[in-house]
Amino acid sequence: MIECWRPETHTFHLRTSEATITLQDVEVIYGLQIDGQVLYRVEPPDMLAYRQELARLTGFEPLQRDMRGRSRLLRSSLHAHLRLVDLQHPIGEATPQAHVDQRARLYLLIIFGGIMFPNTSGADMSIRYLLFIGDLDQLGCYSWGVVVLAYMYRGFDRASMGERLEVAAFIPLLQIWMWTRLRPFQPIAAHPPNDYVAEDMPYARR
Structure with a gap:
């Protein structure tokens, strides 16, 4: 394609x-x-600001060696942290809402940085989306579709x-x-209709 x-x-x-x-x-x-609120990019002054914001919103403070540039984080470090906290502190009925929100923000970072807005490195991910997930109640008000x-x-x-x-x-x-x-x-059904005819892939003309 x-x-x-x-x-x-x-x-x-x-x-x-x-x-x-x-x-x-x-x-x-x-x-x-x-058609929601506009998403815009605002850069904090330095790398420390992202690390501090990540710790405040998610409870995860990465090591400096896990940061790549000002706003990128090694995906392996985030995945390792999530596996650890999910094992040691599984979410249950008695879990405080603040901890549930922190865990949700970590998974949102994976969705944003690894799926919806990936990069070609495959090793790190952007954490700029911290600016928009502080208030989870407002998350659905942004025009994510336009940015995607x-x-x-x-x-x-x-x-x-x-x-x-x-x-x-x-x-x-x-x-x-x-x-x-x-x-x-389109996937071919197990029992395709009688009039179904397979078509060649429509390559572009050169």
Whole structure:
């Protein structure tokens, strides 16, 4: 599909027509808000500010060697911390709400930094999203769908114009969109209809 992508128009140039993922697709497929509050990027002055905010909101204070740059964290360190706290302090009915919220923010960081907004390194993840998960009640008020689509377009652009083998984008969204919108990619049912005809993959014309 990346070979079919054209960054000039942000569309897939297929053999029969052009197609692209829209904001409506993002909202319908994953239920992500597209008309909420605007998400914006604000950089704290230094790396220590991110580490302090991470500790305040999640109870996890990483070592300095686990940080990559100002706002990136080794994914392995976060996963190891989560496995430890889940084992030692499992969530139960008697767990204070503050601890439940801290655990939820850790999992949200994994979802944001590792799934919805990944990078091509595969080893670290951004923790800039701490700025938006302090108040969990407000989490659904932001226009996450707009950011996901813009980030996906940028990932497709970079992959199509360079020699990268990895794509930094919300790939599950692309997969489900292909299954629902492009018939050649749809899974074949165990008992397909009698009139079903398999089609070739619609490669882009060169």
